[in-house]
Amino acid sequence: MTLGARIAWDDTVLPFQLDIPDIRGRVARLDGVLDDLLSQHDYPPLVESLVAEVALITALIGESVKLRWKLSVQVRGDGPVRILAADYYAPEEPGGRARMRAWASYDAERLNTVADAFGQIGKGYFAVLIDQGEGTHPYQGITPLAGGSLAACASTYFAQSEQLPTRFSLAWGREEAEDDIRAGGVMLQHMPKASPFAKGDATNADGLLRAEDLVAPNEDAAEDWRRVNILLDSVEVDELVGPEVAPTDLLVRLFHEENPRVFDPQAIRFGCSCSADKVRQSLSIYSAKDIGHMTTEEGIVTADCQFCGAHYEFAPETLGFEATDPPRDE
Template sequence: MTSADTMAWDDIILPFQLDKSDMRGRVARLDDTLEQILTQHDYPMPVAALVAEAAMLTALIGQTIKLRWKLSLQIRGEGAVRLIATDYYAPEKDGAPARIRAYAGYDEDTLDLNAEPFSLFGKGYFGIIIDQGQGMRPYQGITPLAGGSLASCAEAYFAQSEQLPTRFAIASAQSQMTGEDAPRWRGGGVMLQHMPPAGEHVAQTEDGGDDTGLMRAEDLMDETVQENWTRVNTLLETVELTELVGPHVAPDRLLLRLFHEEGPRVYDPQTVEFGCTCSEEKVRQSLSIYSAKDIGTMTTEEGTVTADCQFCGAHYVLDPATVGFESDPSQG
C-alpha cells in the first residue's frame, strides 16, 4: 500500500453490512482529528486514553444521525475524572465532512496515574444526547457507568435504550511513522449491531441482565440470532491493535480479513475533521442574561471579561461595557 493509499483512510468512518448474519456496522479511523483533540490539552495519559475512547465512540455512533443533527456523549463521574464531553456535528450537506470535538474535566490532585483509566470515574453515568435542530426537543438516554470501559457502557446503553445488540472494539495509541518528527495519536474502532427485520422485535429473556441489573446483548436475541452474534463476535475478537489503529491496514481490507465469509458490503465513507463551534458571538450571547452588576463581578483586574473554550482552547477578551443585557452596543 502506498503512502497516498494510507492517508486516504485517515479520519474516515466506513459503514458496512454483513449480509449473511444481518449485521451492520462501522469502521472508524481518527488520526489528525484525534491528534488535534488531544493536543489542545496536556492531558495525563490515563485521561487522554479515556478522551480517545470517547471520541472513537462518538464517531462510530454519530455517523448514523441525519444531516445537520448533533450527537453528544456526556460521561460524568464522582472520582478524579469528573467529566468527558464530546460532540459530533453531522455534515451540513452530502459530501461534506462531519466534525468532532471533545474535552475532559478532572481533579489533578486526586488523579492516580497508575490506575486503570476507567476506574478514575468512580460512580457515574454515561449519556447520549441527540439534538435534531431548532424547534425539536433533544433526545437523551443514560445508563450507569459499568462494565470496565466506555465501550461497555455504550453497549449497555444500546441494550437498554434501543434494544439493539451492539459490540465495540476500540483502540488508540501514539505512533510515529517514517518522516514524522514526533509520535502522533491514532485511533481506530469497529462497531457491530444486529438489526432485526422490519416489523420484528428482538427477543428478551425473562431473567435477562447481569449483576448490575442491566440488559446485555445476549438478552435481546433468540437462538438463531445468538448463533450469528457469537460467530461474528468471535471473528471480531481476532482483530489486533495495529489493524484497528492503522494505518497500514485499510478499513475495507480489515473487513475482508475479519468477515470475508459473512459477505461484507461497504457503503460510501464519511470523512471527519476536528471542529469547534465556539465564537465571540456565542460568548456574548451566553453573557446576555447578566446585569451590569453581575458582569462587574466577572471583570478581571485588567478591566476585561474573559472566556476560554474547553474544547479548542480559544481565548476571548471582551469589554465589560459591551456584554450583558444592560450593555451599550455603541461601545462594541
C-alpha cells in the same frame, strides 16, 4: 499499503453490512482529528486514552446522524476524571466532512496515573444527546456507568436505551517513528428489522440489559451474534489502528464468510462551534451586577473554550440583559 491509500482512510468512518447475519457496523480511523483535539490540551496519558476512547465512540455512533444534526456523548463521574465530552457535527451538505471535538475535565491531584483508566471516572453516567436543530427538542438517553470500559458503557447504553444489541472494539496508540497518536475501532449492531426479539431480561446483578440478553430469546439471532463477536475478538490492535491495514481489508479478514458490503465512507475533521456570539448569548441571562463580578482587574470579561482553547475578551457593558453598548469586535 501506499502513503496515498493510508491518507485516504485516515479520519474516516466506513459503514458496512454483514448480509448473512443481518448485522451492520462501522469502522473508524482517527489520526489527524485525534492529534488536533488532543493538542489543545496537555493531558496525562491516562486521560488522553479516555479522550481517545470517547472520541472513537462518538465518531462510530455519530456517522448515522442526519445532515446538520449534532450528536454528543457525555460521561460524568465522581472520580478524578470528572467529565469526558465529545461532539459530532454532521456534514452541512451531502458529501461534506463531519466535524468533531472532545474535551476532558479532571482533578490532577486525585488522579492515580498507574491505575486503571476507566476506574478513575468512578460512579456516574453515560449519556448520548442528539440535537436535530432549531425548533426541536434534543433527544437524551442516559445509562449508569457499567462494564469496566467506555466501550462497554456504550454497548450497555444501546441495549438499555435503544434495545439494540451493540458491540464496540476499540484501540489507540502512538506510532514509534512519529509522535502521532492513532485510534481505530469497529462497531457491530443488529439491524432493527431483525430485532423483534429485543425484549430480553437483564441477567446481570446491576439489572442493566446487555446485548446478549436481547438476542437470547431468538436462537438463530443469538448464534449469529455469538459468531460475529468471536470473529471480532480475533482482531489485532494493529489492524484496528492501522495504518497498514485498510478498513476494507480488515472487514474481509474478519468477516469474509459473512459477505461484508461497504458503503460510502464519511470523512471527519476537527472543528469547534464556539464563537464570540455564542459566549455573549450564554452570558445574556446575567445582570450588570453579575457581569461585574466576572470582570477582571483590567476591566474586561474573558472566556476560554474548553474544547479548542480559543480565548475571548469582552467589554462588560456589552454583556448581559442590561447591556448598555452594542457588541463590537473585541
